[in-house]
Amino acid sequence: MTDLRTRFQDWLPRLVLSPSLAAVLVFVYGFIAFTLYLSFTDSRMLPSYDWVGLENYSKLWGLRHWHTAIANLGIFALLYITICTAIGLTLAIFLDQKIRGEGLLRPIYLYPMALSFIVTGTAWKWFLDPGIGLEHTMHLWGWESFEFGWIKDRDMAIYTVVIAAVWQSSGFVMAMFLAGLRGIDNEILKAAQIDGASNWNLYRRIVIPLLRPAFLSAFVILSHLAVKSYDLVIALTGGGPGRATELPATFMYSYTFTRNSMGIGAASAVIMLMTIAAIMTPYLYAELKDKG
Amino acid sequence: MSHATQDTAVRTGRIARTFIYLVLLLFALFYLLPFFVMLANSLKPLSEITGGNMMALPQDWTIAPWLSAWSTAQIGVEPTGLRPYFLNSILMVVPAVAISTVIGALNGYILTKWRFRGDTVIFGLMLFSCFIPFQIVLIPMARMLGLMGLAGSTPGLVLVHVVYGIGFGTLYFRNYYAAFPTELVRAAQIDGAGFFQIFWRIMLPVSGPIAVVNIIWQFTNIWNDFLFGASFADLDSMPMTVALNNLVNSSTGVKEYNVHFAGAILAALPTLLVYIVAGRYFVRGLMAGSVKG
Numbered sequence: 340m341t342d343l344r345t346r347f348q349d350w351l352p353r354l355v356l357s358p359s360l361a362a363v364l365v366f367v368y369g370f371i372a373f374t375l376y377l378s379f380t381d382s383r384m385l386p387s388y389d390w391v392g393l394e395n396y397s398k399l400w401g402l403r404h405w406h407t408a409i410a411n412l413g414i415f416a417l418l419y420i421t422i423c424t425a426i427g428l429t430l431a432i433f434l435d436q437k438i439r440g441e442g443l444l445r446p447i448y449l450y451p452m453a454l455s456f457i458v459t460g461t462a463w464k465w466f467l468d469p470g471i472g473l474e475h476t477m478h479l480w481g482w483e484s485f486e487f488g489w490i491k492d493r494d495m496a497i498y499t500v501v502i503a504a505v506w507q508s509s510g511f512v513m514a515m516f517l518a519g520l521r522g523i524d525n526e527i528l529k530a531a532q533i534d535g536a537s538n539w540n541l542y543r544r545i546v547i548p549l550l551r552p553a554f555l556s557a558f559v560i561l562s563h564l565a566v567k568s569y570d571l572v573i574a575l576t577g578g579g580p581g582r583a584t585e586l587p588a589t590f591m592y593s594y595t596f597t598r599n600s601m602g603i604g605a606a607s608a609v610i611m612l613m614t615i616a617a618i619m620t621p622y623l624y625a626e627l628k629d630k631g
Numbered sequence: 632m633s634h635a636t637q638d639t640a641v642r643t644g645r646i647a648r649t650f651i652y653l654v655l656l657l658f659a660l661f662y663l664l665p666f667f668v669m670l671a672n673s674l675k676p677l678s679e680i681t682g683g684n685m686m687a688l689p690q691d692w693t694i695a696p697w698l699s700a701w702s703t704a705q706i707g708v709e710p711t712g713l714r715p716y717f718l719n720s721i722l723m724v725v726p727a728v729a730i731s732t733v734i735g736a737l738n739g740y741i742l743t744k745w746r747f748r749g750d751t752v753i754f755g756l757m758l759f760s761c762f763i764p765f766q767i768v769l770i771p772m773a774r775m776l777g778l779m780g781l782a783g784s785t786p787g788l789v790l791v792h793v794v795y796g797i798g799f800g801t802l803y804f805r806n807y808y809a810a811f812p813t814e815l816v817r818a819a820q821i822d823g824a825g826f827f828q829i830f831w832r833i834m835l836p837v838s839g840p841i842a843v844v845n846i847i848w849q850f851t852n853i854w855n856d857f858l859f860g861a862s863f864a865d866l867d868s869m870p871m872t873v874a875l876n877n878l879v880n881s882s883t884g885v886k887e888y889n890v891h892f893a894g895a896i897l898a899a900l901p902t903l904l905v906y907i908v909a910g911r912y913f914v915r916g917l918m919a920g921s922v923k924g
Contacts, residue, residue: 348825348826351825351826351827352741352745352747352826353741353747355737355741355826356737356738356741356742356753359734359738359757359797359801360753360756360757362794362797363756363757363760363794363797363798364756366768366772366775366794366795367756367759367760367763367768367794367795368756369771370767370768370771370772370775371763371767371768373770373771374767374768374770374771377770386770386774426658429654430654430655430658433651433654433655434655436643436648436651438651438652438655444655444659446906446907446910447659447662447663448658448659448662449906449910449913449914450662450666450903450906451662452913453851453899453902453903453905453906453913454855454899454902454903455854455855455857455872455875455898455899455902456855456857457855457857457872457875457876457895457898458872458875458895458896458898458899459665461669461875461879461891461892461895462665462666462668462669462892462895463665464879465668465669465888465891465892466664466665466668466685471680471681471685471888472685473685475684475685476684476685476686479683479684480684506661506662506665510662514914532642538642538643538647563762566764567764567765569766569857569858570857570858570872573857573861573876574857574876574879577880587766588764588766591766591769592766592769592862595769595770596862601770604770605770607766608764608766608767608769608770609767611764611766611767612763612764612766612767615762615763615764616759619759619762620759623755623758623759623762624755627751627754627755627758
């Protein structure tokens, strides 16, 4: 009896864990496999199981919209990551100088992170609208020649997505860097100062290299957010003007659900997953190996 | 939190300090401005918006846009306001957060205190699932919800959010419990305490802070979700974010910007409140999701 009880207790943890594991295996990995399979079929409005090999992928790379989406993602991700990192690092270093009112400033920098991208998009869509937003206001204030119509401009609209996304996420990057800065031993800084290092050199030579883990985390988080960006574009520009702000996530949605090209949509989703996996897998592997 | 003693030892001159304060204040303005504009203009009549200055405070204060956004504005074809969708979001968020917190706690407990061969692999599989682009699961998920009879329903959305919340929940609790002394668990085991007894009596009482972190994280994510809501909800289960997007993008009639802003703030209110009340935990959750360990 005791033996049976012990053996049950031994298996209980695995039993309790198994529904989660099953859910993840089916809903994550099974679904990935299913989408991967669909990307090799001629599925249109509904899934079909007729194998067409790599046809969807070759079609996908022949589509102008997909090229727009990829180019936009390149521009967006590069600027989003760079600007968020620059602003986040600057704000963190400045906030770390015994600033009065830090307790007030920090939450102001961070609150956009609590908002939905739909809310952010709604706010900025209007703020950047030349007819009633910033441009209009500048005209009212007497700066007649002020022009800021990027959101209506096919070539510039993608940069408005960058502005809104930076607004939303840079405070979070600040918090990551600030935590990194607060973890640095002050003795190191004092020693360098005694050696006569200027503030500029102190940060360039000592502090910023010590923040390497924070840089890495920021990069990984921001890049996966960039690839997944969907809501913000929908709310800010709706993918327009025309299809000028199409991103892979909006492309996948419209090809799968409104253009009845599920095979191509699935192929684009597979490419998105591979992009993220290429960034996340080494990072997660290293994290897991360290912690055991 | 006071960080006075942890501040850097770097000394800065007066000019440098003025510059630093100036930059910090300018950025505070940058972050506050869009919200201020939304708030100020949600309290103006429409004529004051189209004819006037967006930076100005209302001359003619009115809460009519708020009332309209809440109960009479046109969402799609129905003039219901956002109220029913706000309720939909609540009905979706509360069970989803509760269930995923329980699951996260149990998983974290097992993966740290009842380790077995292959547990790191299992955790790795769960962890990776946090970061997948959800586009990869949209098509099969739509079919699965159909097969389960949950298509277009709130329980269907709860299921979706619970499943894709397993990863983060497990991550938070696992990292938190990892710091808890395993000897205490072993001692309780020797005293004859079972799996659930230990969880209930020893682990749960110390889990307060991480439970708050997880609840806030899941609440914010699920409340703010748009993709799943737009893909899997129908009119009766549509969450707030999708309804807001419909309100703002409805092409019929005059664009009532003041109503849109009131609606946007209504949609942001629950997560903002959580942030104001428990911002410290919110930040901790964000960090734990990025800097593991």
